[in-house]
Structure formats: C-alpha cells, structure tokens
Amino acid sequence: MKKTFISLIVTVSTVFFISTSLIGQDETEYGTLLSRDNGFSHGAYVGMDFGYTEVANRSSFLTGVTIAWVIDHTIELGIAGKGFVTNPLPDLLLENNNFMYAGGYGGLHCAVNVLGNKPINISIPIILGVGEISYIRSQYDGYYDNFYPESHYMYFVIEPGIDLQLNMTKFFRLSAGVSYRYTSDIYLLYSNTNAQPIGSPSILRGLNAGIKIKFGRF
Numbered sequence: 001m002k003k004t005f006i007s008l009i010v011t012v013s014t015v016f017f018i019s020t021s022l023i024g025q026d027e028t029e030y031g032t033l034l035s036r037d038n039g040f041s042h043g044a045y046v047g048m049d050f051g052y053t054e055v056a057n058r059s060s061f062l063t064g065v066t067i068a069w070v071i072d073h074t075i076e077l078g079i080a081g082k083g084f085v086t087n088p089l090p091d092l093l094l095e096n097n098n099f100m101y102a103g104g105y106g107g108l109h110c111a112v113n114v115l116g117n118k119p120i121n122i123s124i125p126i127i128l129g130v131g132e133i134s135y136i137r138s139q140y141d142g143y144y145d146n147f148y149p150e151s152h153y154m155y156f157v158i159e160p161g162i163d164l165q166l167n168m169t170k171f172f173r174l175s176a177g178v179s180y181r182y183t184s185d186i187y188l189l190y191s192n193t194n195a196q197p198i199g200s201p202s203i204l205r206g207l208n209a210g211i212k213i214k215f216g217r218f
Contacts, residue, residue, distance in 0.1 A: 051210020
C-alpha cells in the first residue's frame with residue numbers, strides 16, 4: 001500500500017507541475033460536449049460522488065459531497081465530506097452478532113484542473129481533514145446498549161486522487177477516477193475482552209474508485 005500511495009503522489013505531483021505551467025496561457029473559450037460557451041473566469045459548483053472502497057477487507061459503499069469555488073477554470077478551493085458503510089459480518093467475540101464499520105471524513109478540498117475549459121480534461125483533487133470510524137451492530141433490537149458502537153475512533157486523513165472529467169454542458173460535469181485514502185493510525189478495541197484490537201491501525205488506508213457529478217459554473 002505504501003508503494004501505491006507513493007506512486008499516486010508522484011503522479012499527482014507531475015500532473016500538478018504540468019498544469020500550473022498552463023495557468024498563464026490565455027484560454028478564453030470553454031468547451032463542452034453538448035454545448036458551447038465563452039467561459040467564466042470564476043465559478044462555483046456542488047458535486048456528489050458515489051464509489052467503492054474496502055474497509056478491513058470488506059466491501060464498502062462510499063458517498064460524498066463537495067462544494068468548491070473555481071478560479072480561472074483551473075484551481076478549486078472548497079470543502080468536501082465522505083461517508084462509508086461496510087457489509088455486516090458476524091463477530092464471534094460479540095455473541096456472533098452482525099457488526100459493520102461505518103463512519104465518515106471531511107475537510108479542505110483543493111484541486112487543479114488540467115485544461116479544465118476543454119470538453120475532456122483531468123482533475124487532480126486532494127482532501128485534507130479529519131474523520132471518525134465506528135464498529136457498530138447492524139441490527140437494533142430496541143435496547144440502546146446494543147445500538148451504541150462497540151468502539152469508535154477519530155483520525156486525520158489525506159486523500160489525493162486523479163479524475164477524468166467530461167464537460168457535458170456548461171453547467172454539468174461528469175467524471176470518474178481513483179484516489180488513495182491515507183489515515184493516521186486507528187485503534188478500535190473490544191470493550192469486554194481486555195482491550196483486544198478489532199482491526200489493524202491501517203484499517204482505512206486504501207484505494208477508492210467512483211464517479212462524480214457536478215452542477216455549477218466551471
């Protein structure tokens with residue numbers, strides 16, 4: 001995973017360097033696939049993303065929201081948040097009840113769009129923030145104690161990525177891409193087994209893949 005993370009960072013850094021050299025060029029026409037536009041020097045958008053990731057080797061659905069300011073079709077500054085939930089599995093140490101991982105994270109969103117005013121372009125986003133993960137029973141039987149998480153933990157997160165974007169219209173953008181989520185160490189512990197760990201400290205580190213839809217002025 002460390003090699004994957006380093007490779008992704010190198011790729012992002014390379015594309016970022018290339019893109020910054022293009023910022024000073026005079027690009028006034030904003031290209032789309034379904035319509036044409038003269039472009040905007042500033043804009044903003046709201047985006048939603050849906051994806052897949054793995055948490056503790058379990059399949060997990062990942063969804064999120066981004067709100068960002070777009071500068072000269074190239075730089076994005078804003079906030080982003082994501083949530084996840086895994087499939088439930090029986091836990092032998094907890095009376096064989098079904099438990100799942102659930103949580104979320106969010107913070108500062110920054111991105112560089114390479115040739116962002118062209119119909120097909122590349123975006124290099126990154127999220128810097130904090131989050132929390134819980135290990136929780138998947139069924140609620142009316143007892144509050146059974147609904148309360150077995151364990152939960154807060155963490156720091158950094159998530160760089162790369163997306164292929166399609167400017168469908170001047171107000172609608174569709175993209176697909178991958179990212180790598182790197183977190184600080186996470187310590188989830190069983191409450192009734194002498195603090196035995198539930199998972200490894202790197203339980204949330206891994207690749208994500210998904211699609212994004214964005215509405216606004218780019």
